[in-house]
Amino acid sequence: MAGIKDVAARAGVSVATVSRVLNDHSGVREETRTRVLAAVSELSYRPNTLARSLRTDQTRTLGLVISDVLNPFFTELARAVEDEARARGYSVIIGNADEQLTLQDHHVRTLLDRRIDGLLVSPADGDSLALREAALAGIPMVFVDRWIAGLDVPLVRADGRSAVRELVAHLYALGHRKLAIITGPVASTTSNERLAAFRGALAEHGLPLPDHYIGQGDFQTASGRRVTESFFTLPEPPDAVFATDNLMALGVMEQVRTLGLRVPDDVSLAAFDDIPWFLHTDPPITAIAQPTQQLGHRAVAALTDLVERRSPLGAPPGPRPGEKSGGGSAGSVTLSAHLIARRSCGEDERTRR
Amino acid sequence: MAGIKDVAARAGVSVATVSRVLNDHSGVREETRTRVLAAVSELSYRPNTLARSLRTDQTRTLGLVISDVLNPFFTELARAVEDEARARGYSVIIGNADEQLTLQDHHVRTLLDRRIDGLLVSPADGDSLALREAALAGIPMVFVDRWIAGLDVPLVRADGRSAVRELVAHLYALGHRKLAIITGPVASTTSNERLAAFRGALAEHGLPLPDHYIGQGDFQTASGRRVTESFFTLPEPPDAVFATDNLMALGVMEQVRTLGLRVPDDVSLAAFDDIPWFLHTDPPITAIAQPTQQLGHRAVAALTDLVERRSPLGAPPGPRPGEKSGGGSAGSVTLSAHLIARRSCGEDERTRR
C-alpha cells in the first residue's frame, strides 16, 4: 500500500510538503499543491490513520458503550450518536455491554487502548472500575441515559419522573389499584429514579407499593418473563404492571401469553421507552417516550465540546457562560419524556376513539 | 500516560525486554519477568495499540458494515459477530450504512483507513466502488446475508428459496390466490432471490405474478407503507402480501391500520426474517426465520480464516481439503431458513390450536 513517501517521490517533493497539502496548511505554491494532489489520486493514496494518530495524539474517534444492542432504544440512540458524530467529523466505535459489568469494562478498556478522543457511556448497573479510572484520568466522557452516582461526569438524559406521574394517574383513572413495577438492576440509576417516581405517584393517590409488587429485573426480556410469572403466583396478583424498559415489557407479554392470560383484560401493561413495534403489538402498548434522537445528538455535542476544549486552548474546564448547570456536572443536559397512552392499560376516552 | 519506556526504567530493564514479557516471548528470566510485570501494574501501563499496530501491521480488528442498525435482524447479526470475534481475540468496528450506497462506501473507506484486518459486509444495493477496490486490493473480506454479483468474495448466508416455497404453499392452502410481494432495492441480491423463488413457487401452483403485484421497496419501513398504499388503490388488491424484510412488514402493518383494514381479515401478511416482536404483534406475523446467530458466527470464522491464512504462511489461497465449495467462492457457507407460520395469513390447523 502506497505511503506518503511514494506520493512525495512521484510528485517530486518532500514528504513534508505532501503532508502540508493533505492537511491544507497554508504556504504551499498552487502548482505544487496540484502536482501533489495528482500524485495522491494516481496512487490512490490514503493516509495511514494509525501513524497519524500516533503522531498527533488524536484519533477523531468517539467510543460509545451501550447497555444492550438488542434493545431498540439503544440502537436508535447509537444511530443518532453516529449521525451527529459523523456530521462533526468524528467516527464512532460501539461496544455492547449486554448489561454485564465485565463486558462493559472490557469495552471501555479496549476503547481507551485505541486512544479514542472521548467516551460516551450508558453505564450498566454497578461500580465500574474502568469507568472510575477513566474519569479520574481525565478522559473526556459523557454519560447518556444512565449514570453512575458519585462520578463527576456530565450527563445527558431525559427526566422521566413527571411522565411516570402521568402514567400512574392514567392507570388510576382507568380503575387500577394494584400497581406493580418491574425494575432494572438494583443499582441502576434510571430504574431507581423510575421506581421512586412510581412510588411517589402511588402515594399521591393513596396507594401502597408492597414489596411483592416490586419485581427485580435486569432490563432483559427473560427477567420480564420471570418476574411476571412470580407476580401471578401471588394470592393477589397486580392488575397493572409497569416495566421500566421495553425488553422487559416484551417479556411480560410473552409470559402473560404463556399463562393463557390477556393484556389488558387480565392485567394492564405499560413500559418505559417507546419503540415502533409497540404500535402493533396486541394490544398496542402504553409507553413513556424519550426524545431518543435528541439525547444522542446532545450527548455528542457535549462530548465533542469537552474534547475540543481540552486540546487547543489550555482553558480550565470551568462552566461556560450561557449554560444552565442544573444540578449536575457542567455540560449536563436534561430533556423530558412523555406518556403515550395506548390500549394496553384498558380503554378510556383517549384510546377508545 | 505511561509508555513502555517508563515501565522499562522502573523495572530496570530495556524496552525490548518489556516488550518480550508483554508478548510472552520465551527467553526471559523468570525473575526479570515478574519485575517487569510488577512495574506494569504499578504504572497501570497499557500498550498503545496504535503504535503496536503501526509496527506489526495488524490491528486484530474486524470491520462490519451492516445495512441498517434499526433492523433487528442486523443488530442480532452484529451481536453474534461481536461475540464470536471477541472469542477469537478480535474486536469489531461497526459501520451502519442505512441502506445508502454512499454511506456504506464511506464506512468501508474509514474502516480500511483504520487498517482493520478484515471486512465483513452485508452490502447495500448497487455497485460499490469502495468494495470493488477493496476486493481487488486483496483485503480479506466476507459477505454476510447479501452479496455483490461478480465479486469473488466468500459468502455466508441462508438460502431462503425452499422456505419461500413453503410459504407460498401455506398461503395457497389457506385459500389465497392473489399474492403480492414487496421487494428490496432492484439490484439487491437477496431480494431478487426471494422474488424469483416466489415467482417460481406461484407458477408451480398455476398462479400468475402480475407486475402490479410486485412492489418496489427499499428494505425500510416507509417503503412498506408506500407500497401497501399503492396495492390498495388497485382495482383488485392482493389478498396476501409477502414483505422481503421485517421493517417493510412493519410498514405494511402501519399502512393497513391507517387504511382502517385488518390483518389477516382484509389482507394476509408474511415477512422474511423472524424477530421476537412478531410473536406479539396483532396478529402474530408469519415469517421466514434465518439462523441469524449462526450466520454471524460462521461469517467471523470464515473471515478470520482468511485473515490468518494470509499472514503467517505464504500458502496460496487454494480451497482447503474438507470444505464443500458449493458453487460460491471458497470459504462460502450456506445455511437454510424455515417458515414459521403464525396467524397473519389466516387460520389453519397449525395455527388455530
Place this chain on the structure above:
DNA sequence: GCCGCGCATGGAAACGATTACATCGGTCAT
C-alpha cells in the same frame, strides 16, 4: 550592493511500540 525578510520547501526528530542483531557471561567439549 547589502541586509533582512518572507515564502516555499526540505531534512530530520519525534510518536510508542516490535524485533533483528549485537553483546556479554558462563558452560561444556575438546
Place this chain on the structure above:
DNA sequence: ATGACCGATGTAATCGTTTCCATGCGCGGC
C-alpha cells in the same frame, strides 16, 4: 585453556505520519 554455543539482555532500526527548524531564493529598502 580455548572456542563454540547458549541464554538473557540491550541497542537501534523501523513502521508512516506530523512538525519544528533550517535552507535557499527573490525582492524591496536603505
